[in-house]
Amino acid sequence: MMTLKVNGRDHQIDADPDTPLLYVLRDDLKLNAAKYGCGLGQCGACTVIVDGRAVFSCVTPLLLLEGKQVTTLEGLGTAQQPAPIQRAFMEEQAAQCGYCIAGMMMRSQALLQRNSKPTDADIRAELAPHLCRCGTHMRILRAVHHAARLMETAELPPAKSGGAQ
Amino acid sequence: MRRSATIGGIVVALIVGGAVSGFAIAWRPAIAAIEPPARKSFDPEMIKRGRELAALGNCNDCHTVRGGKDFAGGLPVPTPFGTIFSTNITPDPETGIRRWSEEAFRRAMRSGVDREGHHLYPTFPYDHFTNVSDQDDRALYAFLMTREPVVAPARTNELPFPLNQRFVIAGWKLLFLHRDAYRPDSTRSAEWNRGAYLVEGLAHCGACHTPRNALGAERASARFAGGESDYWSAYAINAQSPAPVPWNVDALYVYLRNGWHPDHGTARGPMAEVVSNLSSVPASDVHAIAVHMAGVLGSPAPGRDRATVVAQAKPAADKAAQTDPQGAAIYAATCAPCHESGRPPPYGGIKLSLSTAINAPDPRNLANIVLTGVRPVEGERSPIMPGFASSMTDTQVAALMNYLRARFTSRAPWKDLAKTIEEARRTQTAFLQTSAGPRSMPTDPAQRDKP
Numbered sequence: 001m002m003t004l005k006v007n008g009r010d011h012q013i014d015a016d017p018d019t020p021l022l023y024v025l026r027d028d029l030k031l032n033a034a035k036y037g038c039g040l041g042q043c044g045a046c047t048v049i050v051d052g053r054a055v056f057s058c059v060t061p062l063l064l065l066e067g068k069q070v071t072t073l074e075g076l077g078t079a080q081q082p083a084p085i086q087r088a089f090m091e092e093q094a095a096q097c098g099y100c101i102a103g104m105m106m107r108s109q110a111l112l113q114r115n116s117k118p119t120d121a122d123i124r125a126e127l128a129p130h131l132c133r134c135g136t137h138m139r140i141l142r143a144v145h146h147a148a149r150l151m152e153t154a155e156l157p158p159a160k161s162g163g164a165q
Numbered sequence: 166m167r168r169s170a171t172i173g174g175i176v177v178a179l180i181v182g183g184a185v186s187g188f189a190i191a192w193r194p195a196i197a198a199i200e201p202p203a204r205k206s207f208d209p210e211m212i213k214r215g216r217e218l219a220a221l222g223n224c225n226d227c228h229t230v231r232g233g234k235d236f237a238g239g240l241p242v243p244t245p246f247g248t249i250f251s252t253n254i255t256p257d258p259e260t261g262i263r264r265w266s267e268e269a270f271r272r273a274m275r276s277g278v279d280r281e282g283h284h285l286y287p288t289f290p291y292d293h294f295t296n297v298s299d300q301d302d303r304a305l306y307a308f309l310m311t312r313e314p315v316v317a318p319a320r321t322n323e324l325p326f327p328l329n330q331r332f333v334i335a336g337w338k339l340l341f342l343h344r345d346a347y348r349p350d351s352t353r354s355a356e357w358n359r360g361a362y363l364v365e366g367l368a369h370c371g372a373c374h375t376p377r378n379a380l381g382a383e384r385a386s387a388r389f390a391g392g393e394s395d396y397w398s399a400y401a402i403n404a405q406s407p408a409p410v411p412w413n414v415d416a417l418y419v420y421l422r423n424g425w426h427p428d429h430g431t432a433r434g435p436m437a438e439v440v441s442n443l444s445s446v447p448a449s450d451v452h453a454i455a456v457h458m459a460g461v462l463g464s465p466a467p468g469r470d471r472a473t474v475v476a477q478a479k480p481a482a483d484k485a486a487q488t489d490p491q492g493a494a495i496y497a498a499t500c501a502p503c504h505e506s507g508r509p510p511p512y513g514g515i516k517l518s519l520s521t522a523i524n525a526p527d528p529r530n531l532a533n534i535v536l537t538g539v540r541p542v543e544g545e546r547s548p549i550m551p552g553f554a555s556s557m558t559d560t561q562v563a564a565l566m567n568y569l570r571a572r573f574t575s576r577a578p579w580k581d582l583a584k585t586i587e588e589a590r591r592t593q594t595a596f597l598q599t600s601a602g603p604r605s606m607p608t609d610p611a612q613r614d615k616p
Contacts, residue, residue: 055556059556064557064561
């Protein structure tokens with residue numbers, strides 16, 4: 001039994017310490033935003049935020065997470081009250097099949113939390129570990145800039161727990 | 166220690182610089198600018214040979230910055246004396262070498278002086294390139310003069326006074342630039358001599374693998390005893406090599422040619438770029454380098470073959486697991502799934518009892534690799550490993566490294582790991598942002614035999 005902090009709440013998890021975070025999020029906590037892509041930390045679909053930094057949840061075993069704050073896309077906003085990053089991705093129609101998008105949004109969120117005005121080059125470098133097979137890269141790029149503007153002007157996102165450090 | 170070496174270096178450089186700054190010694194004439202030669206004036210065979218030589222010399226590695234154009238320079242090279250930026254060696258008339266004659270190019274290679282007569286910093290390894298033949302310089306010149314010109318002015322070096330005064334370099338050259346350092350050895354085979362010519366010359370292996378003295382020159386008494394490059398430790402590749410299974414000609418050839426070997430793992434850091442280049446040059450040259458370096462590495466003590474090394478690996482229930490249970494748990498959960506999968510390199514992790522990084526005296530490479538992993542090479546099937554910089558704390562990385570050292574080697578624990586890990590976090594971030602990284606070279610394999 002270990003305590004896992006996800007989106008501001010403590011969860012008692014009964015799983016082996018080597019269980020990847022992604023399995024716990026999806027199978028035990030039913031938080032399905034993070035996707036299983038490659039299982040090797042090479043595609044980015046499983047990305048979540050841990051203590052303010054984007055990590056691949058598929059290669060992050062539970063035992064590394066003792067005392068740390070995990071934030072998933074569900075912790076940023078809801079369908080009714082989307083966070084700026086979610087609003088921006090919707091308004092720019094940055095998703096096609098959408099499989100990579102949750103991961104893209106999480107790493108972008110982590111980037112915007114430490115750099116509120118990233119350049120194109122900053123965003124490209126940051127999102128380099130993420131694969132998108134549909135080819136919506138230019139829209140994703142626009143969406144991140146859009147999110148940066150929204151965050152600057154809008155009120156605070158509804159849930160920021162664990163994200164901003 | 167580095168600081169005192171730096172201060173000592175500055176003081177000695179001042180004295181040396183003062184003593185030798187006689188105009189006659191430091192002054193070099195400009196070589197007249199030329200009208201740029203037409204592309205057609207270069208023989209295509211010569212250009213093609215130049216491409217192979219440029220790959221052997223790893224020119225693109227320093228002269229290309231991440232996100233920049235090939236050979237346009239701008240890479241910050243950290244040295245104990247300050248940061249030196251590589252320059253534009255594309256044929257741009259104003260900011261590159263388009264107005265350089267072949268004679269000016271050869272002088273730069275041979276004695277580290279630019280066309281206008283300025284001394285070049287020895288970050289440009291002319292202490293090795295001085296050994297390159299006229300014929301090879303001519304081919305390199307033909308290759309570079311037919312690249313795409315790029316407008317890219319040189320960035321200003323970040324060096325303190327007096328090192329920012331180029332006449333000081335003339336003193337350095339008096340002490341350390343020896344044009345007779347390399348001589349063929351008639352008692353050895355032609356292949357060994359070919360390897361020696363490449364290793365001591367264009368390939369400049371010692372520039373990273375030989376330790377440097379307080380003035381930044383390679384220590385002649387410690388050839389290939391291990392140096393550093395871009396915050397990576399370049400392993401000793403003489404008799405002091407820390408590789409668990411000793412190197413031999415075949416292993417060196419496969420590793421240098423393909424970037425990995427089942428007994429040694431994959432090339433990483435700056436060496437990844439070297440082997441990427443070596444995949445595109447004549448196999449005979451890579452084999453000659455392997456033959457020569459196997460001689461430098463010497464005959465290993467018996468009983469260190471792969472089977473013995475693997476068999477001698479300690480059982481998992483070894484006391485290492487008891488003394489460092491946190492490290493053991495992290496290893497089991499994070500590393501073992503790939504490194505104990507039984508899938509062979511390069512797509513499965515190497516058995517860690519074979520790892521040079523874990524056996525090495527300097528823990529930097531292991532810290533670098535745990536934090537940043539192995540990046541895939543664009544456009545090719547290549548080894549990968551995820552980095553754990555964002556998911557592990559420094560304490561967790563240290564526990565893991567201590568465990569790996571105790572579990573897989575019988576060497577003494579590393580000291581000061583906290584500092585190493587903190588530095589690795591900082592420096593690897595910088596390295597990954599500036600280094601262009603290994604690429605399939607050239608990108609289009611169909612072009613490999615074309616000028």
